[in-house]
Amino acid sequence: MDADVIIIGGGLAGLVACNELVRAGKRVAIVEQENEANLGGQAFWSLGGLFLVDTPMQRRLGVKDSFELAWQDWQGSAQWDRLSGTHPEDEWARQWGRAYVEFAAGEKRTWLHQQGIRFTPLVGWAERGDGRAGGHGNSVPRFHVPWGTGTGVSGPFADKAREAASAGNVRFFFRHRVDGLTYDGGTVTGVRGSVLAPDASPRGVSSNRDVVAGFELRAQAVVIASGGIGGNHDQVRRWWPERLGTPPAKMVTGVPQHVDGRMLDIADQSGVRLVNRDRMWHYTEGIRNWNPIWPNHAIRILPGPSSLWFDALGRRLPSPGLPGYDTLGTLNLLRTTPDIQQYDHSWFILNQRIIEKEFALSGSEQNPDITNRDLKLLLRSRLGRGAGAPIEAFKEHGADFVVADNLADLVCGMNGLTEEPLLDYAQLRRQIKERDAEVRNPYSKDAQVAGIRNSRRFLGDRLFRTVKPHRILDPKAGPLIAVQLHVVTRKTLGGIQTNLSGQALGHDGSPIPGLYAAGEAAGFGGGGAHGYNALEGTFLGGCIFTGLTVSRSLAAAL
Ligand SMILES: Cc1cc2nc3c(=O)[nH]c(=O)nc-3n(C[C@H](O)[C@H](O)[C@H](O)COP(=O)(O)OP(=O)(O)OC[C@H]3O[C@@H](n4cnc5c(N)ncnc54)[C@H](O)[C@@H]3O)c2cc1C
Structure with a gap:
């Protein structure tokens, strides 16, 4: 032995x-x-x-x-x-x-x-x-x-x-x-x-x-x-369930390549019973890492509740497509809505005020304050002015970020990130203005705005994660930011x-x-x-x- x-x-x-x-x-x-x-x-x-x-x-x-x-x-x-x-x-x-x-x-x-x-x-x-x-x-x-x-x-x-x-x-x-x-x-x-x-x-x-x-x-x-199969897109595609439509043609990878699923097939061939292989947990808020460690390396944004979420054709996602609410509900929406199934991305539109308080990135290397147990840096980066350094780095170097002082330029930049221009400025402007009209009162019929207010009733969110409702197009909260989001493979x-x-x-x-x-x-x-x-x-x-x-x-x- x-x-x-x-x-x-x-x-x-x-x-x-x-x-x-x-x-x-x-x-x-x-x-x-x-x-x-x-x-x-x-x-x-x-x-x-x-x-x-x-x-x-x-x-x-x-x-x-x-x-x-x-x-x-x-x-x-x-x-x-x-x-x-x-x-x-x-x-x-x-x-x-x-x-x-x-x-x-x-x-x-x-x-x-x-x-x-x-x-x-x-x-x-x-x-x-x-x-x-x-x-x-x-x-x-x-x-x-x-x-x-x-x-x-x-x-x-x-x-x-x-x-x-x-x-x-x-x-x-x-x-x-x-x-x-x-x-x-x-x-x-x-x-x-x-x-x-x-x-x-x-x-x-x-x-x-x-x-x-x-x-x-x-x-x-x-x-x-x-471990699971998240680093092996062939396996992810093989087991992708029909209820989530078709897997995107292009996905990004949220785990190292050794998460290859190979041993699971070996176990299966050796008489071991594998079940529920069609159940997986992949995120729709993936961004390509500008400083990758493993192939096709992507980071998941852990979004607070205020960013506006749009499909590839520029339509605001209906509930449950709200940031941070329902991972697979959103994936299902994006992969089964007939006229957007062929696109592999969606969009967040937000502003500087939102990114500073609400964006967090999943991963130890993306959170140096907590990873290095640095309380002062934690308080400064989470409560002080400006977004944390890793987020600013993505804003500056990330292939998926567009920053502009006005919506027309933002939409132009967003259209520049797709093979053909898919977004219409007037359509986006109308929807953002409709949403912005909903923040005037302390109550709202807009589910997302109501959710933001609900979130701020929790002390932790009010302090660290959720900005006061404000107009996305308020120039004082700018510049405007758009983020192209991809499906990032992760858990089995x-x-x-x-x-x-x-x-x-x-x-x-x-x-x-x-x-x-x-x-x-x-x-x-x-x-x-x-x-x-x-x-x-x-x-x-x-x-x-x-x-x-x-x-x-x-x-x-x-
Ligand atoms: C960026 C990121 C953020 C995450 N955030 C969270 C979080 O906040 N909270 C949370 O709960 N979870 C989180 N997770 C998920 C969590 O980390 C993983 O689900 C968990 O660590 C899996 O651990 P494991 O030991 O099962 O497998 P693994 O960590 O994958 O380890 C399996 C090991 O087996 C080895 N191996 C595989 N096949 C063979 C073979 N045939 N022979 C020899 N060795 C083999 C692999 O090389 C690997 O080292 C996150 C994951 C990532 C990547």
């Missing part, structure tokens, strides 16, 4: 499982196709937002939350509907969903604190939903941002695994790519694969796939923690079906002895704990919860 447990993937899910197994006295091998610089996987690059329920941080901002409300929101978002027949796809997904909300309302915060994760006072109101109390979305703010962003979440787990390696309890096999599972009878006994040529590329940069040798490792159990919501112990199930629905799965590869638990929609900040937590569950089951079983 090379170890008690082999973990495929050194991302967050793999690291959490590893550390808990070491704590239980087990010897672990982490097999990772990338080099050591990539330890931590996607979590390093993430904003680090964590879904927590009924916390002191929420209470300090006046938020009243509870398990019951969170579970109502989760079910309204998940909309699990594959629950009938033998071994239905949502059988374990729903149970994992509930267990995860219990974790988020219970043990999670204290456990994270014990691991060294500390939170900023910022609690964001992500994914406000589709406008129905029982439908998709967060009724209250729950997106807790930790100091260090993604690095502050992945770092403590990576450090602990390195310490365990120094003590001889963990062996890292970097540049080792798993190509298959090995079985003895019906039991998984190890992995086989290819040793890839050394590659000194920095974290996140694509590495070579030159095979220099083969390898085999044996253990009492194997955990698949290999389906995956390996697991039972509540994290055991991977076979094609016949029964557990495969010796095989477990965690993180995005397991659809964050059960092959689809989010169902159709996520409440945000639930992915890192999903890696932590599934990694923890698998390791606890294994510690008890071995």
Whole structure:
């Protein structure tokens, strides 16, 4: 035996499982196709937002939350509907969903604190939903941002695994790519694969796939923690569901290339049951990174509620196409409305006042104030004048930004970014003026303006995220800004079906002895704990919860 447990993937899910197994006295091998610089996987690059329920941080901002409300929101978002027949796809997904909300309302915060994760006072109101109390979305703010962003979440787990390696309890096999599972009878006994040529590329940069040798490792159990498919557009297209129309011809990429989905197909071919593969979580607010790290690298804008959103033909999006409300509702709108399906982009129109307070960019490297734990910079960049430096850099260098002092010039610049001019100045002007007429009174029939006022009733938004309603065309709030938005691929919501112990199930629905799965590869638990929609900040937590569950089951079983 090379170890008690082999973990495929050194991302967050793999690291959490590893550390808990070491704590239980087990010897672990982490097999990772990338080099050591990539330890931590996607979590390093993430904003680090964590879904927590009924916390002191929420209470300090006046938020009243509870398990019951969170579970109502989760079910309204998940909309699990594959629950009938033998071994239905949502059988374990729903149970994992509930267990995860219990974790988020219970043990999670204290456990994270014990691991060294500390939170900023910022609690964001992500994914406000589709406008129905029982439908998709967060009724209250729950997106807790930790100091260090993604690095502050992945770092403590990576450090602990390195310490365990120094003590001889963990062996890292970097540049080792798993190509298959090995079985003895019906039991998984190890992995086989290819040793890839050394590659000194920095974290996140694509590495070579030159095979220099083969390898085999044996253990009492194997955990698949290999992530999702978001870095592989062929896979995204292959599983794109009909309900979201057709995938855009051009998409941009929100994850490193190693999020390739390859291991999921290998698992499938080895008798493992994958479910809900048509459920994914891609954003419509992607902008091309002017300073890319991985191929086709894009950043997601986390928009506050005030930017006006237009389709490629310049028509304001109807609800639920409001910034920050309903990710897949908006994607559906853009991909299924007949006369715009052929276009791959949409537009935000806003002004300097809005960008300064309302634009945030997802990613650790885009938030140096929080990533570097710099409180002074945080207060200056979030409360002071001017947009933060990363946002100004995008405004200046980003291929998707147009800045102009008047609407005619703005529209001209926007038309310059498409193959043919699609936007009509008079049509855009009319719609913006109609909207601007709605901010005169403290009430409004415009759903977005009403939403802005609602948002400002939450202290966190009033302080950090939502400008006072004002006219977009007010010259004092200028210059005007337009942003061309693209679909950015990110998360995989389906995956390996697991039972509540994290055991991977076979094609016949029964557990495969010796095989477990965690993180995005397991659809964050059960092959689809989010169902159709996520409440945000639930992915890192999903890696932590599934990694923890698998390791606890294994510690008890071995
Ligand atoms: C920019 C960005 C922002 C994000 N923001 C947030 C946020 O604020 N909140 C939130 O909850 N989530 C966020 N996420 C999502 C979250 O980071 C990921 O869902 C999560 O980190 C996935 O972790 P994982 O361990 O399951 O997989 P990964 O991090 O993808 O790790 C899997 C590892 O397995 C390796 N691997 C794959 N196949 C093989 C193989 N065959 N052999 C060997 N190794 C293999 C890969 O190289 C990789 O290192 C964000 C993600 C990104 C990229």
